[in-house]
Amino acid sequence: MHGLRLVIDLIGAVALLLWGVRMVRTGMTRAFGAWLRKAISACGRNRFSAFGAGLFVTGLLQSSTATALLLSSFAGRGLIALPVALAVMLGADVGSTIAAQVFSFDIGWVSPLLIAAGVFAFLGSESERNRHMARIVIGLGLILLSLRLLGVAAEPLKQSQAFSVVAGALADELALALLLAAIVTWLAHSSLSIVLLVMSFAATGLIQLPTALAMVLGANLGGAIAPFLDQAGQTAKARRVPLGNVAMRAIAALIALPFLSLAARYLQQLEPEAARVVINFHTGFNLATALIFLPLTGLIALLVSRLLPDKPTPEDASAPRYLDATVLDTPSEALACAMRETLHLGDNVERMLRQTMEAIERSDLKLTKEIENADDSVDKLYESIKLYLIGASRAELSLEESRRAAEILTFVTNLEHVGDIIDKNLMELAAKKAKNRLSFSAQGLAELRAFHQLVMDNLRLAYNVFATRDIVLARRLLASKSTIREAEQRAAESHFARLREGRPESLETSSIHMDIVRDLKRINGHLTSVAYPILEEAGELAASRLRDREEAATPSPQASRPATQP
DSSP states (O other), rough: HHHHHHHHHHHHHHHHHHHHHHHHHHHHHHHHHHHHHHHHTTTTTTTHHHHHHHHHHHHHHHHHHHHHHHHHHHHHHTTOOHHEEEHHHHHHHHTTTTOOOHHTSGGGGGGHHHHHHHHHHTTHHHHHHHHHHHHHHHHHHHHHHHEEEEEEEGGGGGHHHHHHHHHHHHHHHHHEEEEEEEEHHHHHTTTTHHHHHHHHHHHHHSOOHHHHHHHHHHHHHHHHHHHHHHHTOOHHHHHHHHHHHHHHHHHHHHHHHHGOOOOOOOHHHHHOOHHHHHHHHHHHHHHHHHHHHGGHHHHHHHHHHHSSOOOOOOOOSSSSSSSOOOTTTTTTHHHHHHHHHHHHHHHHHHHHHHHHHHHHHHHHHHHHHHHHHHHHHHHHHHHHHHHHHHHHHOEEEOOHHHHHHHHHHHHHHHHHHHHHHHHIOOOOOHHHHHTTOOOOOHHHHHHHHHHHHHHHHHHHHHHHHHHHOOOHHHHHHHHHHHHHHHHHHHHHHHHHHHHHTTOHHHHHHHHHHHHHHHHHHHHHHHHHHHHHHHHTTOOOOSSSOOOHHHHHSSSSSSHSOOOOOO
8 A cells, every 4th residue: 555655655756847837838829829829939039049939939838749749830821931940849858947947956845926916916816818827836836735745655665676677777777767757758748847857766866867868868859759649640840950969859859869878977066956956957958059050050941841752632621721730729819810810711601602693504514513612611611610710619719719719619610511502503504504504584694693793792791890890891792682682682683574574584493593693692691790799889780670569559650641643
């Protein structure tokens, strides 16, 4: 039972350490994520400013993995040159050592104060920014608390013969210690957590210093491997940044591995405490790596470009363009990405609707098939946007952000319904007309063209309303429903007049003609729905379109006026 409790204590302390690091990272990302991304973009003019930007940003985020994923996204979209991105990563690797330096000092007594201050600030504030800042403070307190718990839990391991055998084996096989730490870091997705864990073990004497330094090398390597594997499904451009980082850290680790005993003796002369030796080596290793490779980022970029060449692939209309997974922790940016992707989906729907009339007029079965295939792309984009919004909603959304997320999901759902109407209804009518070799009368075709153009105009207006949330445009869009109803009524009356006249084309195409008008009206209804939440929020909508019963029973002054005698 004593051994079982020891294992449970160790697992709990390590889990608390991982959670504290995660809280700091997510709090910093949500509070300052947009600003930090702009800082990287602004400082990416040359290698030295890029190095400084990476150091500063990761010094705050305390996650080189997060920085690597962000840079992969930038590089994949061509927003940053690969050599400059690698320079940012070198700065990020150095920046990730700042927190380790702070936590290596004996400041564990601060942890209760930080946790208490963070909890009270979180519970007492309604501001999202303040809550994220409180989350950072709580995370820092949890990290310090976990280090204290690790020290207490690791103390009994000194008397454990089994652990002594394992530690002795690792002392003789430094390469194995490096590999083991790399695997654990990849699983934990946090090099800071593993470095602090190694520091705690070294401070309590559980592992020898050369072994601890080998595990620090492994933690640095594993921290670079994690984002590379996370980007496995991305383009070659996006994967080159983490691959370059893996290459630089691996080369530096192989160079440093034979000199670990010498490094341990030298660092002990500077500061004899084992914890300080481990952390100073961690910082020194990353500084040395930066000094070696900063002038060589162009060469590393060339190497990884050859290892991961661009593969010519046809453009996939169903592939999302703007759904950036790296900003999911920043709801405002994630919603902006979802909005842009919705407009991209809208472009596909607009193309389908524009070609619909052409396919119907010309009885073009090939174009009909293309439009049906285009709806498959619309469906896939819809699923991607929906899942992205679900991912964004896992972060804490403000009331306004929750409302906007619901509006985006509602509008994208309506656009998907529009695609289905075009695919399953209008294209079926186009195929039926082509199969039976039918033709509309000249007047009937002109009416369909005019009705179709009205819907096309409202589609573009709906996109503008969705993007701007302008109340004037929303009122105009909603008012267009009356215009569509009147146009439908005129088209029906004109069509029935031609039927009474016995025109052959009208008699043959009567059901197709009326079904097209009906389906276009349904499409317009889905499009105009985007105006409702905007007008409702502005207080521009009445509770009901029905007249009050008493008002309806009372004749209007005009109705009660006696008729004028001829």
